[in-house]
Amino acid sequence: MDYKLPDVPQHMPACRVTIMNAGFYRAPKSAMLKGDKQGKFWGPALFALIEHPEYGLILFDTGYSTRYYDSTSKLPYSLMRLATPARIAPEDNAVSQLRKLGIHPEDIKTVILSHLHADHAGGIHDFPHSRIYVDRQEWEFGQQSKFKLLTNGYLKDLYRRIDRSALRLLDFDGDGVPYGPFPKSIDLFRDGSMVLVPLPGHSIGQFGMIVNVSNEEKYFLMADAAYFRRNYREGKGGSFIGRIAHYDVRRYEGWFSMLHALEQANPNMALIPSHDPEAYEQFVKSPAPSEAASASKRER
Template sequence: MRVLDPTYEGLESAAAVCHALLVETDAHGLVLVESGLGLDSVDRPAEVLDPEWVELVSPRLDRGETALSRVAELGYDPADVRHIVLTHLDVDHAGGLPDFPEARVHVMAAEYEAAMAEGPSRRYRPAHWAHGPRWETYGTGHGQEWYGFAGVQALRGLPEEFLLVPLGGHTAGHAAVAVRAGKEWLVHAGDAYFYHRELDTGSPESHPLLDIVQLDSQVDAELRIANQGRLRELASGHADEVSVFSAHDPWEFARFTQRS
């Protein structure tokens, strides 16, 4: 994906990423958080992807970069991916769904409804769910409070270490995915923000290139900004308990890769 320059000294330029998580559970198989672009997107971009999106983003169309290939590279059988949890259904988050046809796909109901109503569009590509995923959708008005976030829900068929946190604004049913890892929560915030300095408490700063994408793709600016502020409070107020990261920031991805 497009190369990004940092907004301050000390970092090298880097390409934007699609940050996914693969979680091995004791009794529920493998859980994939986000699916990136899949084999169909790589092999048949002219048929599967929107040409305008491809021109804007310049994705790296490489089979080796797909979630399917990475799961196999780690020594796992892709058929063991039983659950996929998505922050939303944008092309670069849901594109890998056809590569795991038997997985149950967890997403907010509002996001599912928007994708079914609006696709095909630059954002939503029906080819990514033409295989008939086993959808698990979650409405609002339910759930519990979690670190000040309301309506947080446990995921059907998964242990309590997996949570879906409503974070609308980028899309109609955008959410964060929280995963308990030992004493720490990992919070995949998807596209609720695009650049790590947006979570700085002193002087938040957006990235000039990523901010163009962020503003162009939002459906509710007021809600997006409010939820970004709540994430900022979560990250700063509970840094010893919670690690928050986004989908496309390459510097966050590098930091987590070094951790693992």
């Protein structure tokens, strides 16, 4: 199979991508990468701001928010906080970080939620004026009882107030078309700039997004298709504790070989797992020049 992605359209609008982080989780490294000896660490909850010249400001996920503390303050939901402690300050919330850049909640035209787990959809209620994209299967799964969802890693309170009129449900089975090695994809704006691809396994309806800035600059926002780049580079999943966190662990680990081949075949594309400390160091603490210029421009 050819894992090289298609060239971008010649007149495609050029987006800007800024990788950001909203909160941290505490976990044993071995839970996510079997055999790792690092012990417990604080991992990021990355999200992305995309500036599209025609469709405006877009978020891919929102990371955690301080609402996590309210949602896990009582039993049985406090069990999630015990299992996965989080560190989130008010200034870490996506909406707070955006305000520092001069961006108000109503300026965000679109929010794309890779899936509905607390560390990805935690801040969605801060963007009531946005169109919100979620996979149809993911949304339907997320309407079960709060307690049943808890056992699958969801906190329903964090997304239950989404206005249905703002919701756009994605149907990859009905609307998807091939894109490179992916048998199904949805070109969100039909201009080649932002291509959504299903990545089920970690959750029932998780998907990722390929942002094509140019043929020389691409980003694959892959959510939790792998926790770390080392997962797919070394072909290793997590320990037993980590494995039970996935909806379908075989499908989750089944993506590793494809992700590795995709990275090798597309050297100009950065694969960005949402919880990889190395990705946090690279894109948040030491952003690429284009990202730093984008942030500087907004601040002026």
